[in-house]
Amino acid sequence: MAGSRLERFGTVFTRVRDLMRSGVIKPSEKPIWYDVYEAFPPKRDPLHVKPHTRPSTKKQETVPEIFYREDEARAKFYEQYGTGPRPFDLSKSSFVSTCQRFVDKYTELQSHSELDGSALFEETGKALLSEGIVLRRRGAPLASAESRDPVLELKLTEMLAEQQSHSADSEETTHSTHTP
Structure with missing residues (x-):
């Protein structure tokens, strides 16, 4: 109506x-x-009040693109690390995302040092790691093959067989010592 x-x-x-x-x-x-x-x-x-404009003389309005200083670092962060394993917790008003923490640390380090873009990016990742924030690169395995301990390379069946042989040996030892 x-x-x-x-x-x-x-x-x-x-x-x-x-x-x-x-x-x-x-x-x-x-x-x-x-x-x-x-x-x-x-x-x-x-x-x-109806505007008095002619459709033929309507000028095309162009909206300038708006970029902030931290947008470049934010884009590179999401390219390298993605959004992360957990969703954002927007129910807390004091929630700060990992990306925002990264951008804050990046701008802080940028103002205090003379490093270039990629070195500054790496230093920011190291600084966040020292604060306890672990960043995982996109598509990278949780641990690289070179950094794994050789003990972890054992197969599960070999470990199980070894454990069973140790338990059998210990049973024989305890059985032979306790028999009259």
Whole structure:
């Protein structure tokens, strides 16, 4: 009802007021906002004025791209590390994402040092690691093959067989020492 005429023939308030005066809307059915609007009317009437522009002369508006200083570091962070294994916890108002911590540390180190982009990026990762924030690169395994301990390379079946042989030896030893 109210939005169909684009407020050309009066405001929504005047139309509701007139409907109440004529008895179409009962006082018990009046909108919630009616009393507030009646007590505090706007300083100027909210009338619809159609703009006088020709479609052929309408100038194409270009919106300039907006980039902040930290956007480059943020983009590189997401390219290298992704969003991470856990979702953002937006229920806490004091939540700071790993990316935001990275960007804050990056700008701090950038203001205090003369390192170039990639070295500064690596130093920021190391600084966050020293603070206890572990960053995992995208697509990288949890541990590289070179850094694994040779003990971990044993197969599960070999470990199980070795454990069973040790337990069998210990049973024989305890059995032979306790037999009369």
